[in-house]
Each structure stands twice: as structure tokens, then as C-alpha cells.
Amino acid sequence: MIRLLIVDDHEVVRLGLRTLLENEPDLQVAAEAANAEEALIQAAHYLPDVAILDIQLPGRSGLEVCRDLRQKFPQIRAVMLTSSVNENFILEALRAGAAGYVLKQVGSDELVRAIRAAHNGELVLDPKTAARVVARLNDLQNKAESDAFRDISLREMDVLNLVARGQNNREIGQALHLSEITARNYVTALLEKLHLRNRVELAAYAIRNHIEERM
Numbered sequence: 001m002i003r004l005l006i007v008d009d010h011e012v013v014r015l016g017l018r019t020l021l022e023n024e025p026d027l028q029v030a031a032e033a034a035n036a037e038e039a040l041i042q043a044a045h046y047l048p049d050v051a052i053l054d055i056q057l058p059g060r061s062g063l064e065v066c067r068d069l070r071q072k073f074p075q076i077r078a079v080m081l082t083s084s085v086n087e088n089f090i091l092e093a094l095r096a097g098a099a100g101y102v103l104k105q106v107g108s109d110e111l112v113r114a115i116r117a118a119h120n121g122e123l124v125l126d127p128k129t130a131a132r133v134v135a136r137l138n139d140l141q142n143k144a145e146s147d148a149f150r151d152i153s154l155r156e157m158d159v160l161n162l163v164a165r166g167q168n169n170r171e172i173g174q175a176l177h178l179s180e181i182t183a184r185n186y187v188t189a190l191l192e193k194l195h196l197r198n199r200v201e202l203a204a205y206a207i208r209n210h211i212e213e214r215m
Contacts, residue, residue, distance in 0.1 A: 017081075021112070070097030078099055103126055175206060
């Protein structure tokens with residue numbers, strides 16, 4: 001039996017969910033809550049298997065409840081059930097430890113499957129949500145890469161390109177008319193700027209980000 005905690009500030013929503021979910025033989029609504037404080041009290045008392053959380057709650061948000069549940073009761077799997085498809089909310093929910101992000105527009109069968117999947121340790125995202133997450137993560141990755149390259153000087157780009165070709169400090173110095181010590185200093189600066197540990201990681205980074213195409 002999967003024991004549930006429903007957290008939503010609208011009584012009619014909680015009633016509807018209870019009616020829907022308790023028709024399933026393996027689901028039991030152990031408790032309900034209308035706000036964050038009630039949710040944490042009920043979670044401590046009933047220790048449900050899955051908490052179904054709305055994001056928009058009076059006072060503290062469902063995202064904060066999710067984070068608190070993850071810290072205090074890590075065995076409780078949190079599923080965000082909301083009408084918001086805001087990608088920032090989705091990413092914040094995942095960072096807070098949510099096991100799922102499901103839209104209220106889904107059908108009853110999808111919601112039940114999501115609860116069971118979350119209980120089994122799976123990450124649950126409906127297709128629309130997943131597409132937004134992937135797009136947002138790609139944007140963040142591209143921005144991070146652009147920010148990193150913006151901090152790199154043209155000379156450092158030359159050095160990075162030669163590191164990617166497997167050249168050592170002496171060879172880099174000869175190619176760029178620098179001393180070996182200066183070439184080494186450039187490599188050290190690149191490692192620090194890109195938060196990498198060694199030349200192997202630096203070369204892999206350069207190749208992965210197509211450094212030659214940026215020259």
C-alpha cells in the first residue's frame with residue numbers, strides 16, 4: 001500500500017484527489033494539508049510514502065516544503081502537481097529533490113502511474129515538462145559555455161587550441177613565440193578560469209566545445 005499526503009490550499013482539489021486516488025487498491029490517502037506548516041506536521045506524524053504538492057501555497061511555497069521533506073524525511077518521495085509549466089519552477093523542483101513534476105491537466109491514469117513510478121524511485125516528468133527542462137538545461141549550458149569563453153583572451157584561445165592538439169608547454173611557447181614559463185602560466189590560468197584540474201581535462205574541454213571553429 002502506498003500512503004499519500006495531499007498538500008493543496010484548495011479543499012475542493014484535495015477532495016477530488018482523495019476521491020480519485022482512493023479508488024486505486026494500492027493507494028491510500030493518509031493525510032491532507034492546506035499549507036506548508038500543516039504539511040510538515042502531517043508528514044512527521046503519518047510518514048507517508050509519497051507527498052503530492054502544489055507549488056502555489058499560502059506562505060511558504062510547495063518548493064520549500066519539498067526541500068524540507070527531502071532534508072527531514074528523505075524516504076518520502078515528493079511529486080509536484082501543479083498547473084504551472086514555468087521551466088524555472090521545474091528546475092527548482094528538481095533541485096529541491098522532487099521525484100516528479102506533473103501538470104494538473106493530466107488524466108487520472110497518468111497521475112496514478114506517476115505516483116507509483118515515484119514510489120518506485122523513478123523520476124517522473126510528463127512529455128511537455130520534460131521538453132521544457134531539456135530546453136532550459138541546454139540554454140543554461142550554452143550560457144555557461146559562452147560566459148566561460150567570454151573571459152578567455154585571444155592569446156589564451158590560441159593556447160587552448162594548441163593544448164587540444166596535444167602540444168606541451170615548450171611546443172606551445174615555440175608556436176606562439178613565448179617562453180616555456182609564460183606558456184605554462186597561460187595553461188594554469190585556463191585551468192583556473194574553466195575550473196578544470198589538468199591538461200587532459202583542458203584538452204577534452206577544448207575538443208568538446210569545438211575550439212578550432214572559434215578561432
